[in-house]
Amino acid sequence: VQLVESGGGLVQAGGSLRLSCAASGSAFSINAMCWYRQAPGKQREMVALINSGGGSTNYADSVKGRFTASRDIAKNTMYLQMNPLKPEDTAVYYCTAQITEVDLPTAKLKEYERWGQGTQVTVSS
Numbered sequence: 001v002q003l004v005e006s007g008g009g010l011v012q013a014g015g016s017l018r019l020s021c022a023a024s025g026s027a028f029s030i031n032a033m034c035w036y037r038q039a040p041g042k043q044r045e046m047v048a049l050i051n052s053g054g055g056s057t058n059y060a061d062s063v064k065g066r067f068t069a070s071r072d073i074a075k076n077t078m079y080l081q082m083n084p085l086k087p088e089d090t091a092v093y094y095c096t097a098q099i100t101e102v103d104l105p106t107a108k109l110k111e112y113e114r115w116g117q118g119t120q121v122t123v124s125s
Contacts, residue, residue, distance in 0.1 A: 001025035001099050001114055008093060008119030015123070016083030021095030021116055023076040031098035033078045035069060037091035037121075047093070048080060062088075085123045092118040 007019040023030055031052045038044040047067065049058045054071035068081040078095055095116045103110050 001028050001097075001101060003095055003097055003114050003116035005093065005095050005116040005119040008121045010122045010124065011085055013087055013123055013125050014084045016081070016085060017121060019080040019082070019093055019095075019119060019121070021078040021080075021097075023097060023099075023114075025101070027102040027104060029100045030076060031100065033069075033071065033098070034096045035078075035080050036094045036096065037089075038094070039088075039091040042091075044094075045091075050078060082121070085121075087123045087125045089121060090123050092120050094118045 002024050003021055005019060005021050007017055009017060011017055032049060034049045035047040036044050037047050045060060047060050047063055048069035050069045050071055054073060057069050059067060066082065066084060070079045071077065082089065097114050099114050100109055100111050
């Protein structure tokens with residue numbers, strides 16, 4: 001299974017962006033998904049967590065009320081709507097997913113975490 005993020009870019013403070021994280025592969029299901037971010041010189045921070053059904057979310061205090069995570073189960077895609085953006089939101093944003101996959105040769109289930117490649121978000125003041 002692979003995760004591909006998109007939607008990053010350069011935006012002015014007060015603006016908005018929507019990030020997408022699309023999962024592709026075969027014979028898999030996705031459990032919880034998360035958005036993380038890492039700014040230069042700072043530790044990686046979990047931004048948002050969304051459960052398998054998409055009905056429950058948790059957010060870092062720094063983004064509560066501004067960011068909204070959602071999922072399209074049928075499309076195996078997670079989104080992060082961000083607005084209004086602040087300069088301190090500048091970071092590389094990563095999505096992660098807890099995957100359950102069928103190992104086709106053995107028909108056994110395997111569980112693992114997958115990370116996307118990251119997408120840059122830059123907010124100018």
